[in-house]
Amino acid sequence: MSTVAELFATDSLLTGEEREIRDTVAAFTERHIRPNIAQWFEAGEFPVREIAPELGKLGVLGMHLEGYGCAGLPATSYGLACQELEAADSGLRSLVSVQGSLAMTAVHRFGSEEQKQQWLPELATGRKLGCFGLTEPDFGSDPGGMRTRARRDGGDWVLNGSKMWITNGSVADIAVVWARAETDGKNVVRGFLVPTDTPGFTAREMKGKLSLRASITAELDIDEVRLPADAVLPGASGLSGPLSCLTEARFGIIFGALGAARDCLSTTIEYSRSRAVFEKPLAAYQLTQAKLADMALELGKGQLLALHLGRLKDRGELTPEQVSAGKLNSSREAIAIARECRTILGANGITLDYPVLRHANNLESVLTYEGTAEVHQLVLGKALTDVSAFR
Structure with a gap:
């Protein structure tokens, strides 16, 4: 049985350090987040004060920033971390994005030296929240x-x-x-x-x-x-100040939303192999396999685009329009995958025993925050036509 990563050989595109960072973040979510996330989601709460210092120890808060206690890692590594965080829950990746790509980036990029010294080390450790x-x-x-x-x-x-x-x-x-x-x-x-x-x-x-x-x-x-x-x-x-911070946050979403989609798809494949319908596994039906194949294709294409954009950002060549293209594609395809996965799980798909509808509900927000899908369509439209449709 092949995974989407194996079908597209995406691991071959990563360095050893990138794979290590990805796997370390995945192990963190396995220990600290996944055992409790359904309960937190149902209760409508999240222990930010307890989790943030652990995220600081992990090194993901402002991990793409240089100095002041920040890890200074490449953009692609940050994106892969976002993918693993959102595979656990979009709320977790949002916490990290807001802390690092919005609040900390604003201080790092636009703050005085005194402001940077005062706030960035504390925010990087998670002892302070922004x-x-x-x-x-x-x-x-x-x-x-x-x-x-x-x-x-x-x-x-x-x-x-x-x-x-x-x-x-x-x-x-x-x-x-x-x-x-x-x-x-x-x-x-x-x-x-x-x-x-x-x-x-x-x-x-x-x-x-x-x-x-x-x-x-x-x-x-x-x-x-x-x-x-x-x-x-x-x-x-x-406005260029706050909008440049939003571009940083959108970059994390490009990878992050695909993490949620991947978690939905892997859960659904496993479910379809064990769920018996009319005396054979649900996975044995052509309709099921067609759905799984289509979802795997969109997930794989999205991951390849994300990696390409990450490499562009690491070279200092990524444009805001390209970020819009990635955010639009990842958020739109991720929510489509989550919804399709729910159909395969049937009634079980609406429970918190499985992560699929939790991800789908979260992705409703991801689709519209940091720029709605329609806004990013218009950004791309302007890039293609050189005519603005905003006003």
Whole structure:
């Protein structure tokens, strides 16, 4: 019996170090996540404070960043780690993405040396947690319309506004908050480092989710939050700052979503071989084999694309449009695989005894966050036609 990796010989495309990193992360999820993830998902909770330091010891928090206690590993290695994290649960990969590719990347790329020294080593170990406040209740795909404002008051900044769908928002120690800042008669998007114990900052955990249930999501209220002048990220001015961080996070999704799809498919293949229907294994039916073959084909193609994009990123050649292509393909094909797998498992597929519908529910969020499928279609459309359809 061949696996998808064997059919496509993808291991032959990896270095020994890359395989070791992948296998180490997989072993971590086997010990720390898989035995409990169904229970956490059902309860709608995740022990972030307990798991984050373990992720820090594993070295995956900001693992693609250089210095300040970060591992400084290649992009492809980070992608392979994301694949294993999301094979366990999308919420786990989201935690790592938000910590490393959003909060830590913002500080690493745009922060002052003092800000980097203060926050990055603590975030890399998981002793401190970060969140990334960009999305607002009325502005998701169009962050340029944000209403959160920052004004100068003497030597201080004063922030007002709200953010929504913020992963780790209610457990974070530091929030990277993006706001329109009024300076020199201009209104420019700037990033601010907001300690979450600052007066006027409130985070409320969002309940009632049917997706990413094993993940902490919050709404942030920012009411006359007063910050010193050095709270601003000096290297970021305009939307290009937060959008470049989103591109980093999307890269992890390219690999991560395929991890969820792989877990669904491997579970389903094993199930089909042991499940008897009309006195023979479900795997013996042509319809079942056709479904499995089609899913394996899309998963294999997605993994080959992900590896190609990883190599481009390691060479410094990856473009945002290529990231959009990868994110669109991986998220769209992963959710299609999860849904098809559910049909093979039948009624068993809707239970938490199997990971398939848990992955499918999570992938509903992955399909739309960090840019909806439609937004990435339009990004590719503009690249192909040189005509923007956004406005």
